[in-house]
Amino acid sequence: MLKLSVIVSGRGPLPHLRACLDSVTGQAHPALDAVVAVPDGDAPARALAEAHALRDPRLTVVPVPPDASPAAARATALDAATGAYVQFLHPSDRLPEGSVAALAERLARLAGNRPAEGGAGRAGKGPAGPPAGGPPDALPDVLLCDHHRATWWDDAVPGDDAALLNRGFGAPATTLDRRPDLLDVAPLLGNRLIAAGLLAAHPELVRTDGHDELYLSYATLLLARRIACCDTVALVHRHERPAQRRAAGPERHFAAFGQYERLHHLAGATAAPPALRARLYDRMVGDYLRTLARRDELPDADAAEYFRRAADHTDRFRPEGHRRPGGLDGVRHALLGHHAHLCYRLLRIANDGRRALRTTAARQARRAAAARTRQRYRRALRRPVDEDLAVFSAYWGRGVHCNPAAIAAELGELAPDIRQVWLVEPDRVPLLPPGTDHAVPGTARYWDVLARAKYLVNNVNFPDAVVKRPGTVHLQTHHGTPLKRMGVDQQAHPAAARGLDFEALLARVDRWDYSLSANTHSTETWQRAYPSGFRSLDYGYPRNDVLYRATAADVLAARAALGIAPGTRAVLYAPTHRDYDTRWMPRLDLPRLARQLGDDTVLLVRAHYLHTDRPTVPDHPGILDVGRYEPVEKLLLAADVLVTDYSSVMFDYANLDRPVVIHADDWETYTLTRGVYFDLTAEPPGPVARDQAELADILGGGDWCGEAAAKLRHDFRLRFCQYDDGRAAERVVRRVFLGEGEESLPPVLPLDRRTPAPTPQEAVRR
Template sequence: MQITRTGEPSLSIIVYGRDVQGLLGVCLDSVAAQLPPEAELITAAVGNDARDVAARSGGTVLPLPAETGDADARAAGAERARGTWLWFMPAKDRLPAGAVRALLDRLAEVPEQVDVLVADHVRTTWRATGASGADAGRLARVARRDVTLDQAPDLLRVTPLLAKRALRTSFWRAHEAELADPDEMFAARAALALADRIACLDQVVVEVRELRRESLPAVTAEQRYGLVETYDRLQRLLHRRESAPRPRAVLYDLMATETMRVVARESMPDAVAREFFHRASAAAVRWKPAGHRRPGGMEGIRRRLLEEDAYTKYRAFQAANQRRRGLRTTLRTRKKQLGAKVLDHHYQKALREPVDQDLAVFSAYWDRGVACNPAAIAAKLGELAPHIRPVWVVSKAAEPLVPPGTDHIVPGTRRYWEVLARARYLTNNVNFPNAVVKRPGAIHLQTHHGTPLKKMGLDQRAYPTASRGLDFDALLARVDKWDYSVSANSHSTRMWEHAYPSHYTSLDHGYPRNDVYYRATAADIRAVRDRLGIAPGRRAVLYAPTHRDYEASWTPRLDLAALSERLGDDTVLLVRGHYFYGGGASPLAGLRRTGRVIDVSAYDPVEELALASDALVTDYSSIMFDYANLDRPIISFADDWETYARTRGTYFDLLAEPPGHVARTEEDLTEILATDAWRDEASAKVRTAFRRKFCEFDDGRAAERVVRRVFLGEPEESLPPVLPPESRTPAPTPEEATG
């Protein structure tokens, strides 16, 4: 058993990288939950988001600039490490329970001559967590022995990820030039080539998160060619180390198989594919082992064509194989076509017409009218880019509510398909239908309609009540059409990346619909209150609860009659929710007549209700994040928080990070509103922290930034900078507006 000097850890776990898709917190939690005294945690945090997450997780945090690459982040972590062994963990991955103890126990058994320990992994996609693959058998064959690469050359076939390898620290420092290589595949296999002896552990120690390809940057031609160069460098390393023929033969087989797979399966321009094939052919000839025999069958033919650099013949061979499989493919295609919606023939015809560069389509809340972020963007578009023509998608039922003079189309009509087909800009706060085609040159702008407290998108998969009826494949197909995603804060940016993993660009510009909270004047606020019938001097409390997926129908959570009676005539409750009023027999009918309760369920826009109110009472609705821009009191009525969090899933604990006072019972809420507690210093203090975090990019100029960036094509650096919260002036309160 190896001996560790007193006071020094046996193992340094180095978590490194950016907070990709909000996964770093999960990674660090999985480490911290099983970190024993003989191990240390070092987080090489790239960028401010990763730094902030790491700071809450303990261990040593190394803040690194946002442009730091993974290799440099690993090296920075290793430099600070005190352990006998190093274990590099990407910020997106996580450790299964018991992984650290299993690794430490195995490391305690290996002799001093062992430089590398190789373990197993599972790979997780957005769909599910998979089982360990072929690596398990290769590791099991080595068992508890320690071997050289010449003795076990098939270890080169083990998935080349550094998270599957523990490296002795002295070994790392002796070979840092190769092991700190930016190409992880090279570094992982170079570790095996450089090691004096290798040990194995046929147990899963890491869950590797495989990100959706659509959420990653496009692979460049040089990156394609780099794969061949990586194999070149590995072969040169094996020759320099005077490795036996068997490891070189295994590496050659890996190179030939992987490069041919890239040509066959990856989408590349023909010129790039031809050049890649040419380079792979040169490497195949250069490194072909003496006496090497090609495999039989189809694979042997592919290898021969590769060695001959016969790209044209290879493509012909590939086409012939595809024709042989044609019948089966045709049957599958027909089956899909039978279940697919056939596009309107007008749409198909319009799709052949040129894209109209000055045509923009807007929709909100499944075509319910002119509202939310799309409405604010459209209004600003009229100021800054009047040459672009906005057209709204509005359902037949909502058509009577469209503002006069608004050009609009009704879903399913001939003009609807024609406009959708030809518009360059398509803006929505939800998603357009599956049938909408993303044309080359068209720009899809996703604005969202709230900051997420509850789990969204793919994150709903673990919550059957919330995800009932959702088709996640169809959802991702819609998400893949996005070019831009608007965000109000860093929290949202990270959660959208995780819930909707795709290739879009995040616009950290703020929510355009919240601009009004910094633009509205005292006269605007008086006008809204007049329309609502709120007399000057009366306190208006906006009550806006959210929907609960686990309730088939609305269950009243407050006795509004009793609450309004307790608060008296000086307070009016603005109740935002159609489910309170089922008919003339409502117990609130008398209260409505007295003016103590006003039903504002059908009132739009909701931003005006916020401006007219002195305080907000809500439970888990995203309105709390928008309302916080006004810097007015917010009370969270969280009587069923545990049930909501368990059945719907949430991204953070609202009780630990509330926007103001939290009432767990109706009595608590009544007491807060009936006294001065609703606007005391304690509520103001937590509201300040809440605003700083969740109103991060909202400063009154969000719509302008979005229009300039998306519709006018201005570069990010030329946009109006976001003002810090302390430099912003929200709209006046109702009390100030009447003063």
């Protein structure tokens, strides 16, 4: 059995390193060993790595000097590796579950295949042969794999290499001479297994400063005698946001010059054929042009020097007879090759003007398309209603979330013959669960399904243009228990009512057939705030069913997904949106609070969903930004205590009967600008802090989980967890979709007879 070594080196946030090591030690394959290079002086990272090593003897921790270069750290770790193949990871990377076993199986299948005669490529330039214990000659020097990109804690987004890799899947190993297109596979170290023999034959690869990820990714392919492809997703690579790339500084962009220069010299030394050198050249120029296009990442002060150096490479390394691409890309390519920086800038200015004109034309085209769509929608409204079609939406097309998601899941169990279509914005489509039938707003199918569906389910409102047809059923699920004023109750609060057309709002409300409620307070509020003819369903919130159905294993899995180590207290900080402040900033000094709470506590920071596209969460080893983590119910299961101000998440979390602390530093301002339905500071679910010092004292002592806090929480639960008992979704589906009478629905279980999901401490004991 071939042994595989995973090497983790580099610096990254502690939660990312934890998730990375969990993903490595979670691989069950017996042929795996792992080496983690930890800088001396980084005590938290070393403690974390050594804790994993204690639990899994396959993992070895090696220290490196705190100022060690990436190459030195990789070399130190490689010396401790014993595998025939090596996979390099950054601490922010993860291994998908079962990937090592799948890769080992792929190598086993390749073991019986040998490359075709004459396929050695640049003979003598690869490794002389496998070392003792290394792979046999039939196996490749590099196995290229697929990868996913992780935008945050959301599901990974598929990369762009699947089609390219599938061309070689199932075939014996090939050579780069025959497949120069393999240079187009994303240049990531983690998406390839590299034979230890290749690295042993070329020690300079991992022992030379400046031979970083870009160089190593291409150099291993240039030196490999045999390359194979695999469609296994072997890596989840964390995709950096533009702000992170800017924070790294322009030095990262300039580092590419040295790496590409060495790559061209290596291509010459290995006698790479013209087609291969042209492919490498195209990759280089494409990278340079993409960097120049990122104006926000390359300051003007550096752009001219970057252009000069990119132009020098474009001119100097251009292969003889190379043909530039056509169209505008070819023009940019030519300007770069001729050092025409002024012309390049003028072209960019002209393109900006053309884009502005195209934007105007596109706007006019959209208006014409909208008119055609309205006409199509009117025609669809004349067709019969589809009795077996249900349309779902949540948070204005953000995906499969909240109460609609829980109802849809239950509907799939109790009435699988009813087809489900989700309305989802284009940028959210890649994050949908596999196989989710969906329609993008504004498209022809979007209006078709809205016109013909029997059932329409949303936790906000559908667009004004949607027509309520006779015989259709509109279910409004809402997305929280109201503390703040809602609907027409906002009229007395200008900050909240700014830009709100109450007549249009009530016209949308008039389409509701049912309004879902979790407690009497909500029922009465919805009836007053949204005066119309809908029927209230006092069934509980389906999204909270999981808070009663989750097992100890579910709780532990939720914490493991976030990288929360056993014994660590997880404090979920989830503030709400403020109408008087258009941009979200934490109202706490989070790094100071993290220091005050100690190393045994991690702060899970979740901004309101209106602000998740522009969060401001400081980078700190004790802080984890979970603003985009979905579903939120798993965050609730993972947390030991909730800290919030006025967010409705407190009503959901109270179902777990776990501690809640209120941080009400601007209560008077909030009540004045938004308006509230009751005094939270007088009827809280737990202790109330009016400033950060008071909050730190509460969390640092025992008040957050003492008897007084438990009594407040019990009274709060009696009032606001009235109908949540784990069977809300079933009641909704049976009543709304199956037409069962109230008398046949599961009765709501009294609070004293319910059993919430176990706490993290209880889950460990079970």
